[in-house]
Amino acid sequence: MNQNNSNYLENLRIRQGADSLRRKFIDLAARHRQKAIRYLNHDKLRFPTLYLLMPDIQTFNLYDELIPRNNTAIQIWAKKSRDFALAFRLERLLPQDNETNRAALKWMFDTGLYWDGPSNFSENFNAAIDTAAAMLIATHKDMTVLPAVCELIFWRHRQGLLIHDLVWGFFQSYEPDSMMMIAKYLNTGDAKDVELACRLLHIDIPDSVDAFTAHNHKNLFEQYKSWFYENNPYLRFTGEHFLQTSEPNPLYLDNEAKYLGKRISPKDGLPLENVTPDETACLIQFRKASENDQEILSSYSARLHNRDFRLWKEWIMSNISEQVSTAIAEL
Amino acid sequence: MITIGNKPADTAAISSEYPANSLERVIINTLAASSKTYNYATKERLQFELKLRREIVNAAEELYRSHLKFRTFYNSIRNEDYWIRKPDGGFALRPDVKPSDAIRDIYSNSHKYGTECATAMLMVYYKALLEVFPEEAFNKIFRDIYLMNWHRIEPELREVSLMQSTYDHLPGDRRYFRNPDVNPETPEWQGENVIDLGGGFYYGHGIGRYMAPMFIDSLNQNRIAYADESAYLLDSVGRPNFDRLFSLYQKYSATASSVSA
Numbered sequence: 396m397n398q399n400n401s402n403y404l405e406n407l408r409i410r411q412g413a414d415s416l417r418r419k420f421i422d423l424a425a426r427h428r429q430k431a432i433r434y435l436n437h438d439k440l441r442f443p444t445l446y447l448l449m450p451d452i453q454t455f456n457l458y459d460e461l462i463p464r465n466n467t468a469i470q471i472w473a474k475k476s477r478d479f480a481l482a483f484r485l486e487r488l489l490p491q492d493n494e495t496n497r498a499a500l501k502w503m504f505d506t507g508l509y510w511d512g513p514s515n516f517s518e519n520f521n522a523a524i525d526t527a528a529a530m531l532i533a534t535h536k537d538m539t540v541l542p543a544v545c546e547l548i549f550w551r552h553r554q555g556l557l558i559h560d561l562v563w564g565f566f567q568s569y570e571p572d573s574m575m576m577i578a579k580y581l582n583t584g585d586a587k588d589v590e591l592a593c594r595l596l597h598i599d600i601p602d603s604v605d606a607f608t609a610h611n612h613k614n615l616f617e618q619y620k621s622w623f624y625e626n627n628p629y630l631r632f633t634g635e636h637f638l639q640t641s642e643p644n645p646l647y648l649d650n651e652a653k654y655l656g657k658r659i660s661p662k663d664g665l666p667l668e669n670v671t672p673d674e675t676a677c678l679i680q681f682r683k684a685s686e687n688d689q690e691i692l693s694s695y696s697a698r699l700h701n702r703d704f705r706l707w708k709e710w711i712m713s714n715i716s717e718q719v720s721t722a723i724a725e726l
Numbered sequence: 727m728i729t730i731g732n733k734p735a736d737t738a739a740i741s742s743e744y745p746a747n748s749l750e751r752v753i754i755n756t757l758a759a760s761s762k763t764y765n766y767a768t769k770e771r772l773q774f775e776l777k778l779r780r781e782i783v784n785a786a787e788e789l790y791r792s793h794l795k796f797r798t799f800y801n802s803i804r805n806e807d808y809w810i811r812k813p814d815g816g817f818a819l820r821p822d823v824k825p826s827d828a829i830r831d832i833y834s835n836s837h838k839y840g841t842e843c844a845t846a847m848l849m850v851y852y853k854a855l856l857e858v859f860p861e862e863a864f865n866k867i868f869r870d871i872y873l874m875n876w877h878r879i880e881p882e883l884r885e886v887s888l889m890q891s892t893y894d895h896l897p898g899d900r901r902y903f904r905n906p907d908v909n910p911e912t913p914e915w916q917g918e919n920v921i922d923l924g925g926g927f928y929y930g931h932g933i934g935r936y937m938a939p940m941f942i943d944s945l946n947q948n949r950i951a952y953a954d955e956s957a958y959l960l961d962s963v964g965r966p967n968f969d970r971l972f973s974l975y976q977k978y979s980a981t982a983s984s985v986s987a
Binding site: 471474475518519521522525526529530532533534554555556557558559560563564567634636637638639640641642 | 798799800801812813814815842843844875876877879884887888889902904906910911913914916917919950960964
């Protein structure tokens with residue numbers, strides 16, 4: 396890869412625009428093919444520039460000489476454009492190693508964020524960015540992109556653009572802490588951001604978001620934060636998304652796990668710690684309680700568990716009606 | 727069990743108003759045999775639900791036979807004479823056209839349209855409502871149609887966007903096949919919205935008209951490498967608020983009668 400500090404094609408796109416970039420690239424590729432390839436493979440090239448030149452790369456059939464970074468990006472575009480013949484051809488050119496693929500996706504995402512290209516180009520471009528984000532998160536388990544994906548979701552929403560695939564990709568992390576990235580937007584004071592944050596977190600949207608004061612925004616955030624940190628170890632992702640329902644609830648709170656103080660896997664809800672025979676006996680009693688009492692018991696249990704483990708052990712071994720009485724008295 | 731005005735209904739008499747083996751009879755029999763009590767304020771209210779469910783199924787069958795293409799929201803297409811394509815890939819009704827004409831155009835010029843499965847569900851509901859409501863009433867009630875998914879939906883249809891648990895599954899219900907291990911390159915196959923057509927068949931845009939195993943197989947073909955979880959059909963359903971729609975129907979039918987009288 397060329398290590399020079401600037402790239403001719405990047406400069407063209409930024410200074411002269413997409414049309415001029417394409418005209419000059421076509422001229423260059425026709426007369427100096429190797430030079431055109433060198434510019435495309437340059438380490439300073441950004442994804443929007445490659446994206447704009449994809450039809451011309453096809454015209455000059457440059458694929459065999461492009462680096463995997465570029466061919467990975469073109470392959471994703473080919474699949475989004477339903478050009479499966481090209482996608483298949485590129486598959487044979489690409490090395491089958493995870494790191495090359497991850498680095499290419501990261502390059503697409505990092506250098507393509509917030510590009511506001513010509514309208515006839517930008518939709519498939521955004522689709523490619525969504526795919527890069529989702530593959531980084533779901534396939535490569537690269538959680539470093541989550542803050543940027545979260546910012547991009549809110550930015551796109553402000554522009555009235557599609558966010559659903561990006562939201563879906565974000566939740567593929569199965570990372571409960573990612574919810575706090577969204578929750579921060581409850582505190583921004585921007586009505587559109589607050590409304591979206593409420594939708595994504597599945598909390599009631601205030602009646603009049605516009606009339607909301609900064610103080611109220613802070614309260615909304617603090618309430619969510621408090622709920623989240625109390626319940627974080629006992630949350631699992633439900634898999635609900637906007638394709639299925641207008642009000643997806645991304646998280647399910649496992650009150651049984653909370654009652655026993657046992658962490659669960661956020662992806663499948665399975666316990667991450669062993670449950671002893673004594674705890675199983677407690678759980679049998681817990682299941683006989685009403686739904687309302689179960690909520691009271693689990694809330695009190697979590698607080699007592701954190702405050703005084705010895706006292707909690709005594710409390711949870713007492714009979715269930717005594718547990719409920721203590722919990723109601725002390726909550 | 728069916729009750730009308732809190733009294734057990736004569737389901738045999740109601741059934742006899744519909745042809746043998748008809749969808750309406752299937753629905754009545756399912757409700758009558760249920761362990762849950764389905765109470766209707768009036769017989770007309772029950773008949774309204776039967777009619778609307780019948781039209782939902784008809785609209786789904788008709789859309790299945792149409793030339794509506796499958797496109798993601800990024801590449802959705804529409805007839806621009808009737809619909810404005812928005813930046814999120816949804817279609818907003820043009821202010822200078824009648825809602826009824828715009829909905830009919832989807833069916834008569836289906837080759838000009840392409841979208842995802844959730845939008846197709848909305849197309850089905852609006853077509854069914856157009857068959858049930860007088861055209862003038864439809865145009866008054868549904869003036870702000872936005873066809874996308876469940877994210878932006880008119881209040882009159884809000885409940886179809888929410889999934890609820892149910893004792894019984896009925897023709898005309900919206901169901902959802904979930905694909906938890908979908909390939910991140912094809913998020914459009916994270917699930918499939920379908921209409922229950924009765925007899926074990928479902929219509930889902932992009933896959934077709936099949937029984938459940940075919941939907942599950944199709945979704946499973948779009949899973950991530952080394953996936954360990956199969957696609958599956960959720961038990962919950964999406965249903966319109968039949969009570970609210972019946973009230974609107976009565977209100978506008980009464981207005982139409984008084985005008986014609």
